[in-house]
Amino acid sequence: MEFKEAKNKFVQSWGALGSQWGINKTMAQIHALLMISTEAVSMEEIMEELQISRGNASMNLRALMDWGIVYKEHKPGERKEFFIAEKDLDELAVKIAKERSKREIKPALKVLKEVSTIKTNKSEEEKHFVEQTGKLYDFVLKADNVLDKVTEYKDNWLAKLVVKIMK
Amino acid sequence: MEFKEAKNKFVQSWGALGSQWGINKTMAQIHALLMISTEAVSMEEIMEELQISRGNASMNLRALMDWGIVYKEHKPGERKEFFIAEKDLDELAVKIAKERSKREIKPALKVLKEVSTIKTNKSEEEKHFVEQTGKLYDFVLKADNVLDKVTEYKDNWLAKLVVKIMK
DNA sequence: TTAAACTTTCAAAAAAAAATGAAAGTTTAT
């Protein structure tokens, strides 16, 4: 396989993987592109490479920056903006984990807490509901805490986790 | 909050959470419904409760069964089929993890291996591509292995992990 | 065997999500 083909395959696959995990395909593709670029990349280049519109590029770059995994960079003498990705994988994973926790897990926990603490009458149905959502709350909370803890390690958390788990 | 409201809130929220993680909303809602039901539930009841068509119910139940987290049940004397969810949360997490690994992570690893092992010329660009995708391969492989290991514990893996991590 | 009671399939419709592109907005150099 030659470079151009490999690059294309990587960008496409990363986009597809993103979709499967609830991330907009183009957003994942832009991220892939920036991950493998040595240099900061302009919007122009991104549009060209992925064959997307200016609006699309702009909005997805904004989203990537909101996630904290892509940064703007200004080149001296250049008027336009360039973009660069967080390339450290530990850092990347930590940021994604924190963001998904904040945006999705925390709100879900809030709902689980609410619904699992309703006053019930003595019916089996209601008792089981409270029990099951309560267990779910505990489980998700525990998982979220592990995520928190693990991301505190900051550097090389996955490698350290591997050591702990595997032994 | 009264029971009916809580139940509805739970089902809706579980559906929304599913969407954000790449799982069809209706599929997640059906799963939520089955999770909190004491009894096995018929397709008829699911259609009624979620206001969805027969085809939709049928297809999403099939998908849930393919994931191995919902089972068919036959009640004696009854002609129609009833459905019941895996309610043990450790078991549920293990199944989801294994399935996502098989369907999504393994294929992504295959691509990463392919593209990270191309023959490169001496250009910075190509060297960086191989290096970066190589690192990504190692990272994803390690994460997938942790998932494997953790799901081998089978019972109460999350609780055990909490102990390991927190200490 | 047949017909009633179910379930599945899949082409078509509907809904949801993403992308476009041009106008509006912003910044910078002169």
Add this chain to the structure above:
DNA sequence: ATAAACTTTCATTTTTTTTTGAAAGTTTAA
């Protein structure tokens, strides 16, 4: 101040995903 060089916004269009519902398929009871 203004105009060139950019970026953002958002109503509209396009694409993708999901849902529908009716026909085809299956199973069971009589």
